[in-house]
Amino acid sequence: MPRLSNATLSQRSAGVSAPSYDRSKVTPGILHFGVGAFHRSHQALAIDTLLTKGLANDWGIIGVGLLPSDKKMEQALKPQDCLYTLITKHPDGRQDFQVIGSMLSYIFAVENPELVLEKLVDPAIRIVSLTITEGGYSFDRVTGEFDPTTPGVKEDLAGSPNPVSAFGFIVEGLKRRKALGIAPFTVQSCDNIQGNGDVAKRMIIEFAKAKDPEMATWISESVAFPNSMVDRITPVTALEDIELASSALGLADHWPVPCEPFFQWVIEDHFPTGRPPFEEANVQMVSDVMPYELMKLRLLNASHQGLCYFGRLSGYTYVHEVMDDPLIVKLLRRYMDEEASPTLSPVPGVNLAEYKDELIERFSNPQVLDTVARLAAESSDRIPKWLLPVVREQLKSDRSVTLSAAIVASWARYDEAIDENGETINVVDPLKEELIAIAKTQRENPLAFVQNKKLFGELSADSRFTEPYLNTLKSLHTAGAQATLAGILG
Incomplete structure (x- = not known):
């Protein structure tokens, strides 16, 4: 040819x-x-x-x-x-x-x-x-x-x-x-x-x-x-x-x-x-890009992190497969509505409800064959920029961070580099060795992962964040991803 x-x-x-x-x-x-x-x-x-x-x-x-x-x-x-x-x-x-x-x-x-x-x-x-x-x-x-x-x-x-x-x-x-x-x-x-x-x-x-x-x-x-x-x-x-x-x-x-x-x-x-x-x-x-980019980073990008770790721990390979799981879709919907949206100012020309509906539709596209592994790569660059600002703004207003903390806990569990079936997870991250080593200690010290101040600053000292984080991590260790999601979402 x-x-x-x-x-x-x-x-x-x-x-x-x-x-x-x-x-x-x-x-x-x-x-x-x-x-x-x-x-x-x-x-x-x-x-x-x-x-x-x-x-x-x-x-x-x-x-x-x-x-x-x-x-x-x-x-x-x-x-x-x-x-x-x-x-x-x-x-x-x-x-x-x-x-x-x-x-x-x-x-x-x-x-x-x-x-x-x-x-x-x-x-x-x-x-x-x-x-x-x-x-x-x-x-x-x-x-x-x-x-x-x-x-x-x-x-x-x-x-x-x-x-x-x-x-x-x-x-x-x-x-x-x-x-x-x-x-x-x-x-x-x-x-x-x-x-x-x-x-x-x-x-x-x-x-x-x-x-x-x-x-x-x-x-x-x-x-x-x-x-x-x-x-x-x-x-x-x-x-x-x-x-x-x-x-x-x-x-x-x-x-x-x-x-x-x-x-x-x-x-x-x-x-x-x-x-x-x-x-x-x-x-x-x-004249001002900020409202648009905050909307995208906190709704689309942070939701990608919300689905990729729970998705991999639940045994999925592709993003559209994850989106066939009603528990993970419910997690994303509630994260967007209850924790991300309250941190956003009005975005000129954008209907936020329609934008969130469109995100679910885009993630569910079975033709794109986007992989969970791609979304999970370089998380140490992504979580601090996309999800943790939501956590900090919610805490500043004394609002819930239960779902955001659960997403962070799913990342910590993912970085143990072993899934629920004992198979190796190929962690791709510039801090790979350091993060895996820390994650492997968290059954003895459950706060070890979020005590990494380079990534989390002082969040490990705030019980409003650590309480839901520890609850999720413990459940991931004892019950697995699916049972954990069911427990979080009620």
């Missing part, structure tokens, strides 16, 4: 949509660090939509891979001229196949750092966007302060001859633009972090202070960092997706992207050097 590329695109099967625009006439305006599945199902789709409408011919994307593991993405995308298939999977079984053409080139920065810097200095590049995951922003999980010891950043601050981290490239790129009198690009975080633009600005300035204090001041005064909220469930590409896309196209696609139909992107409208007309691609441009 021939490989998907510019040369073979016209040979694709009927019924598969593809760029109707002339890609050779599109020029880059965005450089993106961290080309994973989410970027390709979300931001790259939005630009592709604009290109199809003839609205963004100078806003094509240059993708950049920073990690040694990104070599695989280069090997998948370069022979395909950066074309790939987006597979939209509807709950009723329908599948839409669309070839996306908005990424014009891909640079593997590990092997070609100078080319990345050359592109960053190009005045045509007016936006540098990021999906580098929470861990890429180099902040302490509890204090929120800059952590100079994270991989990549540590090497950059130690004087690496070429930049290694996204921060290293951004600061060096801005330094060269400043020296040449070229206006700075806008830094657009697209990661799932509350106040992502604010976090990016603060961390990059702290990085610059350690590397080049004069640049830190200039960045603070001259560079825009708009906040944004992103949402689209995009599971890891499975072998079946590769076979599915290649069969539908009649062309071999080595790394397609599956996703759900839902798409949301809310962006703070602050782009001094210009931006694409995002609103023509179903993007909301607003």
Whole structure:
């Protein structure tokens, strides 16, 4: 089977949509660090939509891979001229196949750092966007302060001859633009972090202070960092997706992207050097992103954590299987209504009840095949940012945290790395060894897990949290997940 590329695109099967625009006439305006599945199902789709409408011919994307593991993405995308298939999977079984053409080139920065810097200095590049995951922003999980010891950043601050981290490239790129009198690009975080633009600005300035204090001041005064909220469930590409896309196209696609139909992107409208007309691609441009992102982080993301540990302990593999369990659905409904919603302010243009109903429907989509394991990964980055703020706000108002505490207890039980049948749980977390070691002591010291101040601060000293936490953990140990849920929910 021939490989998907510019040369073979016209040979694709009927019924598969593809760029109707002339890609050779599109020029880059965005450089993106961290080309994973989410970027390709979300931001790259939005630009592709604009290109199809003839609205963004100078806003094509240059993708950049920073990690040694990104070599695989280069090997998948370069022979395909950066074309790939987006597979939209509807709950009723329908599948839409669309070839996306908005990424014009891909640079593997590990092997070609100078080319990345050359592109960053190009005045045509007016936006540098990021999906580098929470861990890429180099902040302490509890204090929120800059952590100079994270991989990549540590090497950059130690004087690496070429930049290694996204921060290293951004600061060096801005330094060269400043020296040449070229206006700075806008830094657009697209990661799932509350106040992502604010976090990016603060961390990059702290990085610059350690590397080049004069640049830190200039960045603070001259560079825009708009906040944004992103949402689209995009599971890891499975072998079946590769076979599915290649069969539908009649062309071999080595790394397609599956996703759900839902798409949301809310962006703070602050782009001094210009931006694409995002609103023509179903993007909301607003003055304040905060209400939208709090809604998403505390309802969608925290609910993902609510279902994944109880789901795995109950023996489920896929998210839609978990959502067939009425006890877990009841847990999510009650968590959203009783504990998360009271912490939220009104969200302009959003009916909260309808939004919560839509979340249950999205989680239940059997076609997406999102895994419980994906949602449980990197929990030490997620729980402190998504769920613990709900706990703290509820406690501040002296309201119940019973369900939130139960979710934390299910995480603690999950991190014992052995399920209820004695099978190994593959814990994926940057703090894996430390967390498993602590979790394995909690039958003797039931508070051990939440006494980890790096993650939980002083919560272990508040009985309003620890009482339901201890009750749930004890029940998980003695009765199992299903009986525990039945007991909690009445």
